[in-house]
Amino acid sequence: MRQWLLAAALAGGAASAWACGESLGAGRQTLAADGWQVAWRAAPSPVPVGKHFALDIALCAPAGQALPATLRVDATMPEHKHGMNYRPSVQARGAGLFRAEGLMFHMPGRWELVFEWRDAAGTPRRQSQALTVQ
Amino acid sequence: MKRLAALLATVALLAVAEPLPSPLHDEDIPRILAFGPWPPPLQPDPSNRVWGQPAAIDFGRTLFHTPALSANGRIACASCHQAASGFSDGLPRGVGLARGDRNTLALHDLDLQRWFGWDGANDNLWAQSLRPLLDAREMGGSLASVAATVRDTPALRQGYTAAFGQPPGPDDERVAVDVAKALAAWQATLRSGRTPFDEFRDAVARGDREAAARYPQAAQRGLALFLGRGRCYTCHLGPSFSNGEFHDLGLPHFAEPGRVDPGRHGGIRKLLLSRYNLLGPFNDDPTRSTATPTVHVALEHRHYGEFKVPSLRNLRLSAPYFHDGSAATLREVLRHYSELNEERLHADGEKLLVPLRLSPQETEDLLAFLDSLNDTP
Numbered sequence: 001m002r003q004w005l006l007a008a009a010l011a012g013g014a015a016s017a018w019a020c021g022e023s024l025g026a027g028r029q030t031l032a033a034d035g036w037q038v039a040w041r042a043a044p045s046p047v048p049v050g051k052h053f054a055l056d057i058a059l060c061a062p063a064g065q066a067l068p069a070t071l072r073v074d075a076t077m078p079e080h081k082h083g084m085n086y087r088p089s090v091q092a093r094g095a096g097l098f099r100a101e102g103l104m105f106h107m108p109g110r111w112e113l114v115f116e117w118r119d120a121a122g123t124p125r126r127q128s129q130a131l132t133v134q
Numbered sequence: 135m136k137r138l139a140a141l142l143a144t145v146a147l148l149a150v151a152e153p154l155p156s157p158l159h160d161e162d163i164p165r166i167l168a169f170g171p172w173p174p175p176l177q178p179d180p181s182n183r184v185w186g187q188p189a190a191i192d193f194g195r196t197l198f199h200t201p202a203l204s205a206n207g208r209i210a211c212a213s214c215h216q217a218a219s220g221f222s223d224g225l226p227r228g229v230g231l232a233r234g235d236r237n238t239l240a241l242h243d244l245d246l247q248r249w250f251g252w253d254g255a256n257d258n259l260w261a262q263s264l265r266p267l268l269d270a271r272e273m274g275g276s277l278a279s280v281a282a283t284v285r286d287t288p289a290l291r292q293g294y295t296a297a298f299g300q301p302p303g304p305d306d307e308r309v310a311v312d313v314a315k316a317l318a319a320w321q322a323t324l325r326s327g328r329t330p331f332d333e334f335r336d337a338v339a340r341g342d343r344e345a346a347a348r349y350p351q352a353a354q355r356g357l358a359l360f361l362g363r364g365r366c367y368t369c370h371l372g373p374s375f376s377n378g379e380f381h382d383l384g385l386p387h388f389a390e391p392g393r394v395d396p397g398r399h400g401g402i403r404k405l406l407l408s409r410y411n412l413l414g415p416f417n418d419d420p421t422r423s424t425a426t427p428t429v430h431v432a433l434e435h436r437h438y439g440e441f442k443v444p445s446l447r448n449l450r451l452s453a454p455y456f457h458d459g460s461a462a463t464l465r466e467v468l469r470h471y472s473e474l475n476e477e478r479l480h481a482d483g484e485k486l487l488v489p490l491r492l493s494p495q496e497t498e499d500l501l502a503f504l505d506s507l508n509d510t511p
């Protein structure tokens with residue numbers, strides 16, 4: 001896993017994947033694609049069912065690319081074809097760090113957590129992670 | 135970790151130690167444990183400055199039972215929320231000064247709720263308590279009439295003064311909201327008791343085979359169906375057996391011919407317009423620490439026709455069922471899920487509900503399980 005992340009990071013010319021979001025501490029999860037990395041950690045963790053939770057997020061850009069000022073966070077339940085009953089707010093905290101609040105998975109099962117932003121050229125970027133909550 | 139593994143292994147033995155093969159599986163254990171422990175401690179409500187205060191609880195109990203707050207002087211909160219009926223009324227739809235659109239919800243374990251009412255139009259118990267005082271079809275009062283009654287009735291004036299540390303002032307709205315906060319303080323104490331299921335759940339938690347085996351086999355089979363093929367657990371989860379949210383069950387959408395009950399969609403709209411929500415001026419918590427759901431709630435088309443997922447505790451007393459009171463018995467509730475009309479579900483809605491086609495035995499087993507969620511024999 002660590003080697004795969006390293007390969008993905010090097011392919012994008014970015015800092016190493018495990019360095020992204022280091023400030024989030026242990027328990028963070030990291031996504032990587034096209035040189036971009038998203039590290040996140042839920043509070044509380046693990047994500048509970050039927051209770052609100054927050055995400056601390058670090059977004060890391062490929063070398064030489066600017067970080068976006070905004071980030072969108074959402075989640076859906078693909079098998080049920082619905083999203084959350086709540087719209088999270090995302091606060092930028094500088095240097096690629098964000099705090100998303102107001103998320104809630106109101107059913108057990110498989111959810112897809114989605115991060116969306118635009119790069120400096122205006123190109124939409126998206127990364128997602130499947131999570132199964134019980 | 136070793137201890138946990140040993141516990142789970144012990145619990146797993148339950149399945150093979152029973153006279154009949156247990157229908158429950160190891161993977162059910164975390165879900166079973168998540169239905170408790172019961173009872174949980176009362177959850178404080180920082181939006182209500184008199185929450186938990188004995189004088190306010192006493193005053194709230196008095197207010198709940200007095201008809202003086204209604205427009206005709208004959209209807210109390212207790213007229214529709216009768217203790218003998220689980221603080222419900224036994225009617226399909228509530229009847230105050232006129233007949234309402236929805237079934238009267240039972241009152242227990244309210245401190246654990248996020249939203250109040252079938253449509254969740256209120257995000258706190260005191261706002262929910264104010265609503266029927268002012269609703270023309272329920273008690274038909276006004277802010278002014280409620281405040282005047284409290285000022286002019288010696289026993290109520292005395293109760294207000296004891297609860298709030300000063301006599302009712304000249305601001306009608308402030309006095310009426312305080313009345314609602316005292317009502318909430320009392321209702322928040324209505325905790326349902328332990329049930330046969332709770333005994334089973336705790337026996338599973340401590341790996342006590344003998345105690346767990348005393349839980350009836352029919353109820354165990356019903357629980358297995360509840361967690362498994364029935365998928366009831368998807369919405370009825372946690373200690374209250376509810377996720378606290380809203381779903382479309384494929385029930386008729388009309389409150390009466392030609393008039394749709396918008397359900398949760400209408401509830402969110404009312405919530406966001408209310409002066410009495412947790413973002414408004416009457417929240418006693420300056421940090422708005424419990425307002426997260428209200429800040430983030432999303433109004434979407436799919437909320438049309440959705441209604442609250444009720445608790446499944448103490449259902450025996452609170453018939454009839456569903457938001458429109460259309461199911462006279464729990465057997466009828468199960469028949470609804472068994473024969474579900476999928477055409478009534480929103481076409482773009484959840485692909486979650488399918489007709490369960492319950493066998494007679496499965497129906498009896500689910501009824502046995504639901505009956506084990508009552509705190510009285």
